[in-house]
Amino acid sequence: MSRAVFLPKFMKGTITHSLFFYTTISLISELIDLPFSYYREFVVEEKFGFNKQTLGLWLRDHILAFSLNTVIVNVVLSGLLKIFEIYGESFIIYTTGFLVVVSFAVQSLSPFIGRLFYKFTALQDENLKHQIENLASKFNFPKTNIFVIDGSTRSSHSNAYFVGLPWYKEIVIFDTLIEKQTTEGVVAVLGHELGHWKLNHIPKLMLIQLLDFTQIFGLFGVFIYNKSLYSSFGFTDNQPAIVGLVLYWIIKEPISTATRFVTNIFSRKFEYQADEFAKSLGYQDELSKSLLKLDINSSSVTNTDWLYSAYYNGHPLLSERLSALGYISKEKISRETKSKPLKED
Numbered sequence: 001m002s003r004a005v006f007l008p009k010f011m012k013g014t015i016t017h018s019l020f021f022y023t024t025i026s027l028i029s030e031l032i033d034l035p036f037s038y039y040r041e042f043v044v045e046e047k048f049g050f051n052k053q054t055l056g057l058w059l060r061d062h063i064l065a066f067s068l069n070t071v072i073v074n075v076v077l078s079g080l081l082k083i084f085e086i087y088g089e090s091f092i093i094y095t096t097g098f099l100v101v102v103s104f105a106v107q108s109l110s111p112f113i114g115r116l117f118y119k120f121t122a123l124q125d126e127n128l129k130h131q132i133e134n135l136a137s138k139f140n141f142p143k144t145n146i147f148v149i150d151g152s153t154r155s156s157h158s159n160a161y162f163v164g165l166p167w168y169k170e171i172v173i174f175d176t177l178i179e180k181q182t183t184e185g186v187v188a189v190l191g192h193e194l195g196h197w198k199l200n201h202i203p204k205l206m207l208i209q210l211l212d213f214t215q216i217f218g219l220f221g222v223f224i225y226n227k228s229l230y231s232s233f234g235f236t237d238n239q240p241a242i243v244g245l246v247l248y249w250i251i252k253e254p255i256s257t258a259t260r261f262v263t264n265i266f267s268r269k270f271e272y273q274a275d276e277f278a279k280s281l282g283y284q285d286e287l288s289k290s291l292l293k294l295d296i297n298s299s300s301v302t303n304t305d306w307l308y309s310a311y312y313n314g315h316p317l318l319s320e321r322l323s324a325l326g327y328i329s330k331e332k333i334s335r336e337t338k339s340k341p342l343k344e345d
């Protein structure tokens with residue numbers, strides 16, 4: 001620590017050093033990733049016609065995302081390091097409590113963060129608005145603002161989501177979804193999203209994530225005070241918690257592989273449940289057609305081995321969802337909004 005003579009006096013504490021270390025490492029890895037991201041967006045996505053963003057917008061998004069991430073992680077990291085410092089070996093209870101607060105704060109900030117990246121405008125299509133409001137009111141989703149965001153400025157991939165915080169609610173639809181789907185198709189997708197809200201999937205996922213964090217930090221307790229771990233990597237004089245955290249993050253990778261599999265089981269289960277919810281509202285066909293169109297337009301992988309899919313995908317694949325929905329195709333689904341009958345009756 002004494003070697004960092006170039007730093008001003010107030011920045012010479014262990015926590016400041018740790019934050020400086022984290023920020024430098026993440027800046028380096030961001031710079032390394034930048035050309036790959038450029039290739040992904042402006043070569044691969046461009047080749048298939050998905051990329052809609054300008055170079056300036058891509059750079060602005062990267063700078064904004066990196067800055068936001070750095071601020072949030074630095075706040076979380078300084079909180080965690082302070083807890084390790086104050087509570088020593090009994091840090092686990094306080095870490096869990098702290099992460100509950102962080103998790104709520106990030107959820108609460110999500111509408112604000114969305115607005116930093118996208119332009120939100122009130123939904124103009126009165127017919128669509130009326131149908132969405134009708135659907136939401138059936139399940140006591142409070143009357144709220146329905147926004148359209150300019151996803152088309154980035155990519156032609158489309159989406160929709162609900163923000164269902166106890167104190168703030170909104171429904172957000174990508175303009176690309178409205179552009180590519182029929183009104184019924186958009187409502188069917190929102191039926192699925194409403195299912196996530198009605199079945200409390202967000203709090204359940206937060207709880208699963210919290211259990212995961214508890215498991216991660218519970219095990220970290222074994223490593224953080226293990227002097228041989230530090231000395232194996234040359235840290236014989238002092239053992240800063242940040243170094244223990246970095247080493248532990250590498251060591252725990254095989255365990256994370258197993259826990260990722262478990263969290264995927266839950267998130268896939270929730271997707272099936274939300275589809276089932278939309279089906280119970282009578283959207284079996286419309287949702288299936290929307291999902292088909294979404295995947296056709298995104299050129300997504302539609303089928304793989306079930307075990308591969310269960311391990312790697314938090315969302316079930318199109319073929320798995322359609323078969324769970326019991327969808328039988330009666331018409332040809334194409335990229336165009338209007339679908340054509342397979343055969344005339």
Ligand SMILES: [Zn+2]
Pocket residue numbers: 192193196271274
């Ligand atoms: Zn979903």
